[in-house]
Structures are given as structure tokens and as C-alpha cells.
Amino acid sequence: MAAAANQSKAVNTAPFYSHQLRKFGIISILTLFAFMLVFLFLLPFANMALISVKTTDQITEGATGVIWPMEPITYTYDGDGDGDQDTYDLYIVPMPDGSTRQLALVQPGRQSSQFLDPSNPEAGLIAWEGNWRGLSRVTELHPHFENFQTAWDMLDFPKVFRNTLIIALTGMIGTLLSSICVAYAFARFPIPGKNIWFIILIGTIILPSQVTLIPTYAFFAKIGWTGTWLPLIVPHFFANAFNVFLLRQFFMTLPRELDEAAMIDGAGPFKVLTSVIIPQSWAAIIAVAMFHIIFAWNDYFNPLIYLLGQPDLLPISVAVQQFNFQYGPRPELVQATSLMAMVLPLVLFLFAQKVFMRGVVITGVEK
Template sequence: MNHNLRTSRRLKDAVKATAITGLSILLLAMFLSPFLFMVFTAMKSPQQMSALDAPIWPAKQATYTYNGNDLEVFIVPMPEGTKKELAMLKPGREQSIFVDPADPNTDEITWQGSWRTLERPWEWSPRWENFSEVWELINFPRLFRNTLFLAIMSEIGVLISCTLVAYGFARFRFPGRNILFTILISTIFLPAAVTTIPTYTFFLKIGWVGTYLPLIIPTFFANAYDVFLLRQYFMTIPHEMDEAAMIDGASPFRIFWSIILPQSIPVLVAVSVFHIVWAWNDYYNPLIYLSTKPELQPIAVAMARFNGIHSTNPHLIQATALMALVVPLIVFLLAQRFFKQGIVITGVEK
């Protein structure tokens, strides 16, 4: 009896694990399918993009060289009921002449019917030239340089300002602390459109429009989202460590620099990844402040302009998007261990 129960329990566990794994794979496939479609489209040729019967993966129509000429290959139904790949030598409205690539020395084959109704065999053939073509058309070196500069400089501002503000809310007790923190968090719900006109007017009057300053300087004044993540993590660090450092004569800034920050690497990495990805994809702010300076624009703005110009070339558009995705993807893969740890710990209620 016990043996049967154990066998039944193991069978149920195996079925449950198989079902969960299968569902996870299905969800993963659904989630990654748009990305896979983008990769395939980025490697297609213009001819494949215009062909109605083209497969979803990058491919080219099969051809056969006959007497120095490249002939198109079609899947032709034969009289005996089979299908054969034949190269079309002479197309016709009601009948066409083919040759057999497998045995070109045999007699030419005359097929009755419209050759336009025939299927074509396709061969796997990624077109890597799309990426080099886009590299030249959109001037990727300059765009990468502009975007990296904006991302790194604004990242420095975010880390400096947000860590200091979060440290103050996490470690110091002062009147109105909770109210101020609530007001700070409430700014997350403030729509960006509400502050766009006042901030643009201000930056215009002080002569910053057309420069990187409106995109970099505000990051040195903290933001509610990153302050919240950092504060939550700082509050998980025991206060006893601060008290021990105070007994040894450490100042608040010394505690912050030597105790808090070294133990906060996971959340600092998480905040860095969040901001780099946001800065890399930011389109709205650079469009407003750098609209008259195309040589300073980051990749998001240049991609939008490129998409408008090359709207009839989706393979080039997808190649551009794929190339722009490389840097944030590499950053996330390199930092994913610390990133996940920082997110998990900052979610602890304090």
C-alpha cells in the first residue's frame, strides 16, 4: 500500500513538474516571438520582403546555373503525381519549359499550366549586409557616442544624488521625514506632460536648449523611483553597524562611504541598469531639447527619423533596432546577478 502511494505521489509530482515546465516554455516562446521575428526580419533581403510566399526566416529563392544563366527553381507537380524541383528555362502563359537540375543532360521538360501558381523552394540565407548598410546610413558611431555620453553622465548624477537622499531618509530622524518622503514618492504619479512646458521655458531662458545640460543636470537632483529603491535597501542594513562606527569616531559621511555603500552594491547595480536602459531608450526629452542639433541627438531620436525615411524598408528598420538593443542587453547580462539580488531585497517591507 505504501509503495503504491509513493508511486502515485511521484507520478503526480512528475506530471505537475512537466505541466509547469511545458507552460513556462510556451509562455517564454510567446514572449520571445516578437524578438525572434525582429531578428529574422533584420536579416532578410529586399527581394524576400516583397515576395508573398516568402518564409518567416531569412532565405533566398533557390536558383540553378544553366549554360551561364541563373534560372529560378520551382516545385513542379509531375504527371505521375509527385513533385520535383525544376529550373525554369522559358516561362509561358499556358506552358513553360524546365530543366532538371539533378540531371541537366536530359531532355527539356514542358509543363502545362501557369508558372505563377507554382511554389518556390527557399534556402536559408541571412543577409548580413543589412547591418553594415545601416551602420553607414545612420552613422552609428556618432549615435553610440552621444547616447553613451548621456547615459554615463546622467548615471553619475543619479547615483550621487539618489544615494545621498536615500541615506538621509533611511538613517536620519528629523521632523517631517515621513511627510517629505511621501511627497517625494507622490511625484512618481505626476505626468511628465505637466512639467514639460515650465521646464522647457526655464531652460530656454537660461540658454540651455540645444545642449546636453537639460538632460544631465536634473539627474543631480534625485528622482523618487531610485530614491525609494535605495532607501528600502539601506534600511535592511543593521543600525548597529552605524553605532559601532560612531563609537570609533566615524562621521555620518564616513559611515555612508565606508559602511553603507560597500554593502549596497546589488541595489546600486540595479539602479544603474534601470537608468542606463531608460537613458538609452529615452526619446521624448532629447527630442524636445536637441531638435535643432541633430549632431547631438542620441540613438532613439535618430532611429525615429530613420524609420520615417526608410519606412518602405522594414528589414533596415529592424536591423537598426537590433543594433541599438545590443548595449542594454550586454549591460543587463553582465549585471543580472546583482540586479536580481537588488530587486529582491528592495522589495522587503520596512
């Protein structure tokens, strides 16, 4: 009876462990897949970083399978006693007893070569039978960080950074001021036909820029703005449809009771905007600011056509591209300039990551 009772109380745990094992397997596969995606995404940047610290010869050697910036080690020795130091390459030489030694090649030959032991040069030359071309060179890790300084000086990075920051920050101020005002009007004021006007505004987002390129350029050329920063800055003071949409969607999530409470205290529309709306909308505002800075930093076409023939006004996007055309045979300098051009947007994103991502989620998802 007792045995039967114990058997009836026994619990079959096999389904539970099977479920846990299946769950663990799914999580492991998804984690591995995520790591593979991150690896594939970062692989080009790792290749850029490696190339930027190599010489042209090291890059050529990399085509044969040498990934790291390795440089051959040489040995300097006055072999003939004339006072002149001779330089010899070091090789990994297999010895008859099965060991290997790092020896300097003094007299190469087809069947027999003469080597010198750098640790004991007084011992004289060491004869070695075999083809020395099949030996491996002795190398050491030698990254050339001076490539960044060379690229910095050749491109005049302080000047192009200054130009880009002026264009980006001035345009950011303009787009924030104008977009916030327009979005506030669409979100709070009873404008006649507001929904129709808003639909027309949003419709301009899908309008290709090439459609308005020629008349816009002709207009700026007519008023004498070509060759200046004005065509790259002034249009942002007239709002951007995409930014207006993001800010308007966020403003509509803020309760109107806050506006009414401020109005009871005597606040007007402008006071409500500056004291109620903006303080609660920093996430969306910072997201819009980051969007514009990244756009201005990467904008290549507009500066190319409006700043043609003005090398002192070029932003970093055009300057780096012209540098690439000029110094294409030196890929280490090209990659160094590209990495330095990525630094500021990456630093801005890392510092504003939490607020920026929150702004992206809020402006893109919440109703």
C-alpha cells in the same frame, strides 16, 4: 493464520501514488504554461530577427507563408551559343514516373514548357506538359546580414551610441551621488520632520511629468540650455524620488551597530557612508544604476523637445525613430536598427543579472 497476518501487514499505496500523480500533473501543466508565456514573449523578437535578415522581396514573400529568408536559385547557361550567359529560374518539376527533378525553365508556355537539366545541359531541352505557374521554385536559405552594416552606416550608429552613452553615464553618476546622499540622510540622520519630508518626496513620484513640462521647458529655454545635453543631465544631480526611496529602504535594513562601531574608531558621517554603508549596498546601487541607464536609453520625449534641430546631439531613441520615419518602406533596415539598439541594455542586464535581480528583490521587498 499466516495468510491473515500477511494481509494485515499489507499497505495500501494507492493514495500515495495518486498524490504523486496529481503533483506531477500540476507541475507539468505549470511548466507548459511557463514555456508558452516565454514563447509568446520571445515571438516578436524572433520576428524582428527574421525580418532584419531579409530583403524587401523576401518580406513580401513572407506574407504568403514563407517564414525563413529563402531566396530563389537560378541557373546560368549559354543556350544559344552567342557567348552571353542567360539566367533561368529553377523549378521542382514532377516527372511521369512519379519522381521530381530540379530543372531550369527555358521556354515557358501555357500548356507545355521547355526545361533544361542543370546537371546535364548537353542532353538538350526537356518537354513538360502542364502549367508551369503551378510549380514550386527551388530556394535556399540566404540571410542578408549586410542589412545590419547598411543600417549601421545610414544611421551613423557610432555617433548616436556615443551621444547616448554620454547622457546615460553622466546622468547615472549624478543620480547615484545625489540619491545616495539623500537616502543616507533620510535613513540615518535625525532630521526634524523627516517623515513628513519623506512623504512629500515620495508623493512627487505620482506627479505626472506633463504637469511640470511647460514651466521646466520655459526655465531651461530662459537660461539658454535648449539645444544642449544639459536639461537631460543636470536634473539627475538633484536626486530622484524613486531612487531615494529604494536606497533609503535598503540602508534602513543595515544594522546601526556597524555605524556605531565605525564612529568609535573615529569615523565621521562621510566615512561611515563610504566605508560602511556603500560597501554593503552594491546590490541596491547597481539596481539603481541599471534603472537609470535603461531609462536614459529609452527616453524619447525629453531629447525630442530639448534637442530639436540638433541632429548631431540626438541619442539613439530619437535617431532610431527618425530613421524609421525615413526608411519605413524598408522594414528590414528598420528592424535591424531596432535590434542593434537593444544590444547594449541586454548585454548590461546579462552581465549584471544576479546583482541586479538581488537589488530588485531587496529594494522592493525587504523592510
